[in-house]
Amino acid sequence: MKVPFAGFALRDLQQYCSEREIAVVHAATLMRAVYKESDFEPWKKPLLPLKLVKSLPEDFDFVTSTIAKARVSRYDQSVKFLVQLSDSHVIEMVLMPETKRLTLCISTQVGCRQGCLFCHTATMGLKRNLLAHEIVEQIVLANRWLAQNPGWLSEVRLPAFTRVTNMVMMGMGEPLDNVDAVIKAIEILTEPLGAHLALRRISVSTAGHKDGLVQLLAAYPKAAVALSLHEADSDKRSKIMPINKKWPVEEILRFLRDHYAVHNPRASILVQYLVIAGVNDTLAHAAAVADLLEGLPVKVNLIPLNEISGGRFVAPEARVLGAMRDLIHHRKLRVMVRYSKGQDIGAACGQLAAKAELPPT
Numbered sequence: 207m208k209v210p211f212a213g214f215a216l217r218d219l220q221q222y223c224s225e226r227e228i229a230v231v232h233a234a235t236l237m238r239a240v241y242k243e244s245d246f247e248p249w250k251k252p253l254l255p256l257k258l259v260k261s262l263p264e265d266f267d268f269v270t271s272t273i274a275k276a277r278v279s280r281y282d283q284s285v286k287f288l289v290q291l292s293d294s295h296v297i298e299m300v301l302m303p304e305t306k307r308l309t310l311c312i313s314t315q316v317g318c319r320q321g322c323l324f325c326h327t328a329t330m331g332l333k334r335n336l337l338a339h340e341i342v343e344q345i346v347l348a349n350r351w352l353a354q355n356p357g358w359l360s361e362v363r364l365p366a367f368t369r370v371t372n373m374v375m376m377g378m379g380e381p382l383d384n385v386d387a388v389i390k391a392i393e394i395l396t397e398p399l400g401a402h403l404a405l406r407r408i409s410v411s412t413a414g415h416k417d418g419l420v421q422l423l424a425a426y427p428k429a430a431v432a433l434s435l436h437e438a439d440s441d442k443r444s445k446i447m448p449i450n451k452k453w454p455v456e457e458i459l460r461f462l463r464d465h466y467a468v469h470n471p472r473a474s475i476l477v478q479y480l481v482i483a484g485v486n487d488t489l490a491h492a493a494a495v496a497d498l499l500e501g502l503p504v505k506v507n508l509i510p511l512n513e514i515s516g517g518r519f520v521a522p523e524a525r526v527l528g529a530m531r532d533l534i535h536h537r538k539l540r541v542m543v544r545y546s547k548g549q550d551i552g553a554a555c556g557q558l559a560a561k562a563e564l565p566p567t
């Protein structure tokens with residue numbers, strides 16, 4: 207039976223080679239071909255040992271997922287992809303161009319079981335965890351799409367041949383509910399001979415999953431974490447984010463502060479605050495955020511809700527956002543308002559995939 211190539215780290219490929227008495231140096235050639243050159247038939251490379259030429263197509267599936275749909279935003283050129291997995295489940299990822307960066311927001315689960323009240327993905331429940339290779343393949347697919355669409359890069363004024371430079375795990379799912387696969391995917395994606403993403407360019411978002419954080423930061427003490435706060439008052443937070451009942455946000459912040467003080471003193475914790483009209487958008491809410499985060503090494507992003515048609519939550523007014531930002535800023539915290547990309551293409555988490563679940567084959 208074939209196995210997915212994207213689930214293999216360099217050390218796994220080296221083991222594969224040595225078990226077949228093939229020089230392990232060829233493991234690096236394969237990583238380079240797939241991740242740097244988007245070559246999914248690496249057995250055709252010159253100078254590969256005959257044994258490898260024969261065994262590679264028999265043993266590996268080089269890509270198991272496909273891009274089922276890509277929609278480009280008319281406003282900011284971000285691209286939302288629907289990715290179909292081998293069992294026909296659908297996930298989504300978003301490619302977001304910035305001045306010097308190309309960030310890919312990826313999914314880590316099909317659906318999510320955390321039940322955050324404002325989140326579209328939550329309405330799907332958890333269908334299943336992604337496997338490590340399905341996390342890695344999202345970058346592989348995005349880079350191949352870039353190679354096939356050079357016109358898009360010139361439209362967004364990025365140099366030709368630019369590939370994904372940053373990755374955020376903020377798409378569908380709670381990444382730390384699937385921490386083993388996330389850790390394995392990070393190992394594969396940071397491999398210098400392969401995709402070579404720097405660890406600091408991978409951001410793992412969490413609603414506050416303490417067990418997962420402990421495991422992630424034990425494996426990668428300098429991993430960048432983004433905490434989805436959305437409400438600073440713990441009792442109210444438990445009502446909109448049930449995970450807070452198990453792991454109160456104060457406990458999570460204490461843990462992160464103590465961990466980074468030892469392992470990465472210059473790091474900041476990114477705190478994301480989704481602003482929803484009539485739910486968490488008053489100056490009292492902003493003051494509670496400042497109280498909670500006072501003295502912590504944080505950067506706060508205020509993100510206005512991306513409304514979905516028929517949804518019950520509404521985006522805040524721009525002046526409300528500005529007033530919240532100013533209050534937090536005056537309390538000596540780093541804060542900015544960030545608009546989510548792709549407002550016209552359903553870029554809110556889970557918005558496209560929930561609509562487009564494809565029938566099983």
Ligand code: SF4
Nearest residue numbers: 318320322325328379
């Ligand atoms: S916001 Fe994140 S953790 Fe909460 S339900 Fe949605 S995907 Fe899950």
